[in-house]
Amino acid sequence: MDAEYIIEMRDICKSFYGVKILHDVNFKLRPGEIRGLLGENGAGKSTMMRILNGIYSKDSGKIFVNGEEAHFTLPKDAREAKIAFVHQEIALSANLTIAQNMFLGLEITRGKYFLDDAAMRQAALDALKSLGLDLNVDTVVGTLSIAQQQMVEIAKALMQDARVLVLDEPTAALSEKEVRFLFQQMRRLKEKNVAIIFISHRLNEIEEITDSLTVLRDGYIIADGTPTKGLNSSEIIAMMVGRSVTQFFDGEKPQGTGEVVFEVRGLTNQRVRNISFQLKKGEILGFGGLVGAGRTELMSAIFGLDPIESGEMFLHGKKIVNRNPREAIQHRFGLVSEDRKHNGLILVHSIARNLTMNVTSTFIKGIHYDKAKEKAIVDEYGNKLSIKMSGMDQLCQYLSGGNQQKVVISKWLASGADVLIMDEPTRGVDVGAKSEIYRLMHSLAEEGISIIMISSELPELINISTRIAVMHEGELNKIFDREELAQYDADDLQKEIMFYATGERD
């Protein structure tokens, strides 16, 4: 006897470190329904799906599968309940064959210990065939295209006779033709009464393939099960945006001056195409866009980490080339990476070491090590940015996220950066430290430092930036100048930015 809903999530709440991410989330899904799950970056989509997958535990609420309450504590539990996940990042082992991957952890055995390769190869072949895929099951997965790998993942998920399939941004890496193929498969599954949860930022795809929508905003369900038919993209965007924008920072935006400090003309490489913009003295130029729009890649190219194929850069009107980060630093650029643990800090080293890393040669000359001068530098920035530390020898791994970020920022200030690129500067820091970092950015801009800020949070982008550039799939679609920004109220501006970020307008 089948229940009306294959999945029902009732009043799900979830908090991390005292911050509530999901507020009484209610979600119902019918068999054979293709549901689009929408929301801005950070709206709570992944958290919600991870709870359904058993990766996170819920704080409160109930989950029903086919009318029966389910208790998922491990991904295995979800798998046994016939819910299959295809994650955004490919989760296959590149060194194993298709057949080996499809049965990883579920190996068919002869007796208890011996692999039954023939049976697994045959079953893998059948699974691929049922999806209309013509692939050799002995092919090593690493040699397949991303799209093919994705199809293998889907085949793997379906092989377990899934009743619910969750696709997390499956089209991000696919070409148009491959997307067509995927949609064809999705429709075929729908006929077999499989329910699909489809997460995507591409509104045209949502409009085309989904039957209904669920929209999350700030951890609240805004709509659940609303039929897609009859909605246009601006109505959909209106549901997604509209987060309160005064929540973190209510100060004035830095004004900036007219003086152009830095200019990029026609920058193109493998990841970005024909990017041009100007950065003015004392402004914060925000870069908006969806995750994967090429913003980080653009900054890597500017900073000399990635090669540039064509295009020019000008600093104070003079043409410059940053062939590597060393040259960028000499040109007084600084880059606060989005991944401070990998690219910003040496966690096993002290605050002093990290903070003075770019300026070691100012206090160590030959074998003369001027410890007092080193301490003076650490004290200066420690006080200026009010870094909470037990002493300059404290290891960075013991600092909070906010304080770690301040050490990274100090490092660049100490090296005299006057073009400071900050990639998701408030990622992984708590709310209090967030507003502290905003204030800091503001005062740095007032001092005449020009800041480029990448942010995937619209309220942050709107609140902090003097001007806003929006990127979509490697291209810079729009720059909102100050006058333009002033025309919109916060809600409309979020919608406008979202239009450009999703490529609905360019």
Place this chain on the structure above:
Amino acid sequence: MGKKEINLKSLFKGVGGAFFALILMVLALCVFTDTFATRLNFVNLLKQITCNCLLSFGLTCCLITGFPDLSVGSHVALATVEVCMYQNMGMSLEVSILLTLAVGVVIGAVNGFIFSRTGMPAYIVTLAMQNVLRGIAYVLTNGGAVIVANDVGMKFFNLSNATIANWIPYSTLILVVAFVIINTMLTRTVFGRHMYAVGGNSSTAVYSGIDVKNIRLVVYTISGLLAAIAGVLTASRVYSGQPTTGVGFEGEAIASAVLGGVSFTGGIGTLSGSLIGILIMGVMSNGMNLLQVNYYWQLVVKGIIILVAVYVDQVKRSKTK
């Protein structure tokens, strides 16, 4: 005065346990043997640790920068052969030594160059070099030892075997000089600071504009030079070139450094710490010889002690987190 004390303290920071263990071992040997605390044994001990000490200094630099140099053991063997052969070819002692050291620099630079430019793992590059160098040492000698035919005034022999005031071998002075130079490099120069940065997180180092490739190149060159010096002194001590010597020396050198608090994953460690590790390994071998422990059992004991020491260190580190 006060400043000096602080420096001494920081010199032994983080290796207090190892230092304590060393003192305990020395005291125990003083009590349980009547041969340990003698002038003769003291001189002997200093001679015995010379080779491992130099290799371990080199490995300390390599490990701080992130990865080991596995070629140093066979490099020692090749250098012992070289320095004797050059003399037998008619070169003066000084020229022979300089030539051996020059070859050492080249070998180290080749290691560093391949590792830093091709991105092949340092383990593989230096492991391959280990075989190459051992092979060359055998090829040059046909597998036999090379005896120095004409050592004018025993100058070569005296390098390792003559002592100052009957207490300190000349070779020990070389250790002191090497220690001072390398310790200064690590603690007081920009280059040394950058070595720690590369080992601590090479990606962050790249973002900070540090020339990771050239730092690795230089560090492996230093390791090569130190291995060549170790080879020259080893040859002088046994008065011959031995293509079979040096097997497993890289393991002992790594163990000494790690015992002294150098992190196997890079970015952490001091030369003074390594020195304590070197002394522990040296006193342990020396003591077990005096206690007439069978050599085969000595290997077993050493292996176990390394495991325990590194485990204790790891527990200590995870506790402070």
